[in-house]
Amino acid sequence: MSNTAKRLLGLIALLALVGLGLSLYLTWATWSTSSLAGCQTDGLVDCDHVLTSHWSKWLGIPVSLFGSLVYTSILAACVLVASRFRRIGETSLLCMSLLAAGSAAWFIGLQFFLLQSLCLYCLGVHLCSLAICTLTIFYLKSVSAASNEDQMRALLGVMEQSPAQNFEQSGSAAGGIKPWIASGLASLSLVVLMCGQILYQPPGIVFEKIESTEPQGNESVVSTSSSETNTIEQLQEENQPIELSNSVDPALDETANEVDGDGVARRFIQFAALKKPIDVASLPILGSPKAKQVMVEMLDYTCRHCRHFHPNIHAATERYGDQISFVILHVPLGKSCNPHVRHEHRDHRNACEYARLALNIWKLKREKFAEYHNWLMESDTPPTLGSAKSYALKLAGKEVLLDQDLASESLNKVADNSDDLMALRGGLPMLLTEGGKLQGIPRSEQEWFEFLENELLLTPLE
Structure with missing residues (x-):
């Protein structure tokens, strides 16, 4: 050779x-x-x-x-x-x-x-x-x-x-x-x-169950294979034991009688993928906080896959009514508010602003959040930032743009949400149930409905 x-x-x-x-x-x-x-x-x-x-x-x-x-x-x-x-x-x-x-x-x-x-x-x-x-x-x-x-x-x-x-x-x-x-x-x-x-056409969505452990001591802690960081919500009374339940009975759970600053009854739910329980009533939500099943959706308004998934959320609320609701955790892919984004692409340059506007709408006019959220997600691409600000002003007034305390609070929430997504080792959109995480986009509504009915035991409205 x-x-x-x-x-x-x-x-x-x-x-x-x-x-x-x-x-x-x-x-x-x-x-x-x-x-x-x-x-x-x-x-x-x-x-x-x-x-x-x-x-x-x-x-x-x-x-x-x-x-x-x-x-x-x-x-x-x-x-x-x-x-x-x-x-x-x-x-x-x-x-x-x-x-x-x-x-x-x-x-x-x-x-x-x-x-x-x-x-x-x-x-x-x-x-x-x-x-x-x-x-x-x-x-x-x-x-x-x-x-x-x-x-x-x-x-x-x-x-x-x-x-x-x-x-x-x-x-x-x-x-x-x-x-x-x-x-x-x-x-x-x-x-x-x-x-x-x-x-061969495999399922469009993949559900991964996550095993949780029992809370120890006075803190509600979950050990999972993928989550090791702080959650998006810190309980105000860390030193008091909290009984977790998806179905809250005021006679059994003392936290059911508590209300937040806006007079809304609190409801703490433990999601196995998150380290600590979250109060679903205090977070942006599509549907009722009292729904039989609550899922968490992590998304970004500039994420095209999130936008492709959104019609499935609407279809679920139409089919099952108050049986299900979706807590929205904003994880914008913008460098100015997400510490894990090193190189911001032009498609995501306004991601932080969209998230901030949506969170401010939630804090000022909770009843208008669903309308604003669905408006932002209704097309294949997000509206211009100017249009988003104008619509926010229409729904909640000038405070939605000028309140600096709201802006600071929104940025803190976004940073915590970003930490959670990194700990889960996945991309957007990501949906969480109490027992696991869901990724991918359904190939059809039927695939999506089958998951909700088989895994969450939902029944269609008559």
Whole structure:
């Protein structure tokens, strides 16, 4: 093997190691629903959207796991090439590199044209695949040319070995590898991959149950696998034990008779995904705080996925009435109010202002919050900031824009909500039930209704 061929083979092995590492990391992130390090939502870049889409899986299995197997096979092929099984190794190397390159082209196309979102780690894997395929072709041309040259020199008597001996030793003459077998197997595997993804339609929403522990001492604490930060609401009386119940009985729960500053009866509910109970009556809510079931929705008015999910919220309240309500936790993706946003995209430049206006409406005119919230979410894109301010003025007066205490309180709430979302390791929108978290967008209203009726035991109004 020539020095050029050795260098090319070494580069192929190095890229396979990089691709293997990235694929294993993506597999772990997909299975654990964890956010990718350094992959913030920024315009086209939206790793969470890519990894939570059904295109990230094949028959329910992360495609990155199959990518790991392909890169492992490429490494094994490199070992075979360097051994006495060179022909088998080169055929395997060509097959795996063609499969990797074809898969890369498929997934890059899906991200650009269908999902319209990019995952930087995924693109890194695909670039490794394309580079490996290119280097493999150069490698095979290099060893083929070297083999032909050696055979010609042997025929001319320059070398002591006979052509047959030299061919056997090199194992890479024109008939050494089996390109048709390699390309055929790669094409067949690629067709199986594409058909599996197109024909298999997994659920649009994924619900993950979260185990909670009993409160200890005088504090209500929940230990979960994903939440380790402060919640959005601190109880005013931390030193008094609170009995938690979704259905509040004034005879049994002394907190049922308490009211907040606006004269609204408090209702504390423990959500397993949050560290401490929250008073659902003191937070922005769509529906009645006394509803049989209360869900928490984390959202941003500039998040397109949140806006796509919103019609499902409206459909649920229409179908089930006062059986369900939705507490709104604002998690704007703007840098000025969200400490976890490092690079703000232009799509989110007004996110903090929208959230502040909505929270101020809630504090000043609670009965107008639902109207304002639904108005902000009614189209595919948010209204202009000027229109949002004008409508807020119409609903709540000048105080909605001028009260600095309200503005400061709103910013504090947003910061706490952002901490909660980071602890949950997921993207927006995210919905919480008392026992778990829900991510994704339903493929149909029926899928959404089935979840609510099977998991929360809701019944449609007659």
